[in-house]
Amino acid sequence: MFIDRSKEAFKEAKEVIPGGVDSPVRAFKSVGGTPVFIDKGEGAYLVDIDGNRYIDFVQSWGPLIFGHCDKDIEDAVISSVKKGLSFGAPTEVETLLATEICSMFDGIDKVRFVSSGTEAVMSAIRLARGFTNRDDIVKFEGCYHGHSDSLLVQAGSGAVTFGTPSSPGVPSDLTKHTLLAKYNDIQSVKKCFENSSDISCIIIEPIAGNMGLVPADEEFLKALRVICDENGALLIFDEVMSGFRASLKGACGLVDVKPDIVTFGKVIGGGMPVGAFCASGEIMDRLSPDGPIYQAGTLSGNPIAMSAGLASLKKLKTTANLHNELSKKAKKLMEGFSESAKSAGIPLQTDVRGSMFGFFFNENGVKNFDDALKSDTDRFALFHQKMLKNGIYFACSQFETGFISTAMSEEMIDEVIEVSKKVFKEL
Ligand SMILES: *Cc1c(COP(=O)(O)O)cnc(C)c1O
Numbered sequence: 001m002f003i004d005r006s007k008e009a010f011k012e013a014k015e016v017i018p019g020g021v022d023s024p025v026r027a028f029k030s031v032g033g034t035p036v037f038i039d040k041g042e043g044a045y046l047v048d049i050d051g052n053r054y055i056d057f058v059q060s061w062g063p064l065i066f067g068h069c070d071k072d073i074e075d076a077v078i079s080s081v082k083k084g085l086s087f088g089a090p091t092e093v094e095t096l097l098a099t100e101i102c103s104m105f106d107g108i109d110k111v112r113f114v115s116s117g118t119e120a121v122m123s124a125i126r127l128a129r130g131f132t133n134r135d136d137i138v139k140f141e142g143c144y145h146g147h148s149d150s151l152l153v154q155a156g157s158g159a160v161t162f163g164t165p166s167s168p169g170v171p172s173d174l175t176k177h178t179l180l181a182k183y184n185d186i187q188s189v190k191k192c193f194e195n196s197s198d199i200s201c202i203i204i205e206p207i208a209g210n211m212g213l214v215p216a217d218e219e220f221l222k223a224l225r226v227i228c229d230e231n232g233a234l235l236i237f238d239e240v241m242s243g244f245r246a247s248l249k250g251a252c253g254l255v256d257v258k259p260d261i262v263t264f265g266k267v268i269g270g271g272m273p274v275g276a277f278c279a280s281g282e283i284m285d286r287l288s289p290d291g292p293i294y295q296a297g298t299l300s301g302n303p304i305a306m307s308a309g310l311a312s313l314k315k316l317k318t319t320a321n322l323h324n325e326l327s328k329k330a331k332k333l334m335e336g337f338s339e340s341a342k343s344a345g346i347p348l349q350t351d352v353r354g355s356m357f358g359f360f361f362n363e364n365g366v367k368n369f370d371d372a373l374k375s376d377t378d379r380f381a382l383f384h385q386k387m388l389k390n391g392i393y394f395a396c397s398q399f400e401t402g403f404i405s406t407a408m409s410e411e412m413i414d415e416v417i418e419v420s421k422k423v424f425k426e427l
Contacts, residue, residue: 001052001389001391002050002052003034003036003048003050003052004050005037005048005049005050006034006035006036006037006048006049006050007034009037009049010034010035010037020035021035025061025395025396025397025400026396028396030377030381030396030397030398031380031381031384031385031396031397032381032385033385033388035396036048036049036050036052036054036388036393037049039051040068041056041064041067041068041069042068042069043067043068043069043407044056044067044068044405044407044408044409044412045068046068046393052391053391054388054391054392054393055391055392055393055408055412055415055416056068056393056405057392057393057394057395057402057403057404058393058394058395058402058403059403059405060271061266061395061400062209062241062245062266062267062401062403063266063267063269063270063271064270064271064403064405065244065245065267065312065316065326065355065403065405065406066270066312066315066405066406066407067405067406067407067408068407070270070312070315070407072311072315073270073271073308073311073312073315075311076307076308076310076311077272077304077307077308077311079307080093080303080304080306080307080308081304083303084303085302085303085304086299086302086303086304087303088298090301091301091303091306093303093306093307093310094113094301094303094306096306096310097111097113097306097309097310097313098110098111098113100310100313100314100317101264101268101276101278101313102278104248104249104317105249105252105262105278106258107258107279107280108262108278108279108280109279109280109281109284110278110279110280110281110284110285111276111277111278111284112276112277112278112284112287112295112300113274113275113276113300113301113306114274114275114276114277114295114297114300115273115274115275115297115299115300115302115305116146116265116273116274116275117146117240117241117263117264117265117266117275118145118146118147118148118275119146119275119297120146120240120263120264120265120275120276120277121145121146121148121151121203121236121238121240121263121275121277122146122148122151123277123295124203124236124238124261124263124277125137125148125150125151125200125201125203125236126293126295127261127277127279127283127284127286127287127293127295128200128201128233128234128236128260128261129200129201130286130291130292130293131200131234131283131286131293132200132201132232132233132234133200134198134199134200134233135177135198135200136177136178136179136196136198136199136200137150137177137178137179137199137200137201137202137203138179138180138181138189138192138193138199138201138202138203138233139151139153139178139179139180139181139202139203139204140180140181140182140183140204140205140208140368140369141180141181141182141183141368141369141370142183142208142210142211142214142368142369142372142399143183143203143204143205143208143210143211143238144205144210144211145203145205145238145240146240149165149170149171149174149175150174150175150177150178151178151203152165152166152167152170152175153165153166153175153178153180179192179195179196179199181202182368182369182370183204183208183211183214183216183367183368183369184214184216184217184220184367184368185220185368186220186223186224186227189202189223189224189227190227193227193231199231199233200233200234201228201233201234201235201236201260201261202224202227202228202233202234202235202236203236203238204216204221204224204235204236204237204238205237205238205239205241205242206221206237206238206239206242206250206251206252206255206257206259207241207242207246207250207251207254207353207356209241209242209356209358209400209401210241210399210400210401211369211372211399212358212359212360212366212372212375212398212399212400212401213351213352213353213356213357213358213401213402214351214358214366214367214368214371214372215251215351215353216255218255218256218257221255221257222255222256222257224257225257225258228260234260234261234283235257235259235260235261236259236260236261236262236263237250237251237252237259237261237262237263238263239251239252239262239263239264240263240264240265240266240275241265241266241356241401242353242356243262243264243265243266243267243268244264244267244268244313244316245266245267245353245354245355245356245403246353246354246355246356247323247353247354248316248317248322248323250262251353254353254354260279260280260283261277261278261279261283262277262278262279263275263276263277263278264276264277264278267312267316268309268312268313269305269308269309269312270308270309270311270312270313271308271312272302272304272305272308272309273299273302273305274302274305274306274308274309319406322406323354323355325406326354326355326404326405326406327352327353327354327355327404329404329408329410329413330352330354330355330356330357330402330404331352332410332413332417333357333404333413333416333417334350334351334352334357334359335350336413336414336416336417336420337350337359337417337420337424338350340417340420340421340423340424341424343421343424343425344424344425344427346361346379346424346427347361347362347363348360348361348362349362349364349365349366355403355404355405356401356402356403357401357402357403357404358401358402359402360372360375360398361375361376361377361379361380361383361398362374362375362376372398372399375398377398379427380397380398382426382427383423383424383427384396386423386426386427387419387420387423390419390423392416392419
């Protein structure tokens with residue numbers, strides 16, 4: 001396989017864009033080699049600028065549950081484009097999409113749209129702080145909630161500590177309000193509440209997808225609900241990745257726990273830049289213009305993005321058995337990988353939630369970030385390079401989640417499993 005044009009394009013990009021990319025993971029730093037530059041998508045496939053085709057398990061990092069160039073979404077976008085790109089005034093399609101979302105979830109009465117997952121979570125945190133009149137938040141090591149200041153906090157080593165910023169440019173004055181707890185460990189959360197009486201909210205990925213795929217135990221989530229209720233704090237489910245992916249109703253559809261605020265992104269925009277945060281009317285009415293908590297956006301609720309989201313959500317709701325089918329394929333893939341690994345004598349941990357799948361090159365099961373960090377990232381890097389050479393595109397880090405789209409056939413999954421038999425033997 002030749003990627004000469006990609007190599008050249010990467011060199012040129014690096015001259016004018018830091019690291020050659022607009023989001024760091026795209027640079028392939030943790031797996032080595034050159035990122036391939038994409039020309040176009042075709043259903044389940046990506047085509048790079050050298051003309052190589054790849055089965056795509058990244059799907060733009062989650063949004064494309066129907067694969068590339070889905071006809072229904074494409075049609076919705078094109079007809080919206082013809083009416084104008086942006087108005088900065090209300091449009092009916094925003095109400096339609098909000099109505100679809102509210103009708104799906106008990107306890108969600110209102111939705112505010114923004115343009116990214118980062119913005120959705122950042123705004124949800126402000127809302128929780130404003131609503132409770134408290135400053136501290138509890139977040140979990142290994143959970144990613146976008147790159148806003150108070151959420152970009154380093155995972156400390158085990159102990160519950162006051163957060164330190166994980167990036168230069170983030171003032172520690174700000175992150176001192178971020179308390180870190182350990183995923184799936186209720187004692188660490190209790191400690192946070194012993195240390196602070198100023199906790200506004202707990203924010204969690206109920207199915208973590210940003211340290212690899214690590215679902216929270218239902219009992220753990222239930223215990224978070226109880227702690228929040230006892231202490232007058234809000235529970236925020238960050239479903240930017242798991243929303244409409246893990247099940248039609250995301251993690252909310254799989255566990256019997258009701259959060260106070262939910263954030264969405266990725267699938268909700270069908271491939272266009274959309275984020276959303278939602279809650280009961282009591283909470284949402286505290287937002288500007290009805291309430292005092294300020295939040296705004298020039299391109300928020302953009303009609304084209306809303307049209308793509310609406311077409312996508314409607315299709316998700318009306319396609320019978322969709323998540324079961326996706327889950328069946330994800331399970332088949334992970335069972336195939338497990339067998340390939342076993343016959344090659346390589347320890348591998350796998351998990352599936354709906355259309356999300358994950359695998360760790362790890363001796364033991366993974367329950368939290370510390371466990372995930374014990375994975376063999378060198379072996380993953382080799383795996384990634386070899387799969388790519390065989391025309392299979394996985395996320396370029398051990399700590400990411402894989403995605404199945406409806407464009408993927410059983411035959412494609414079989415094909416990938418066949419390749420994995422060969423590749424695992426070479427690791
Ligand atoms: C991707 C992601 C975000 C950030 O969304 P962006 O659209 O990249 O800003 C936030 N939370 C979770 C759980 C995510 O997976």
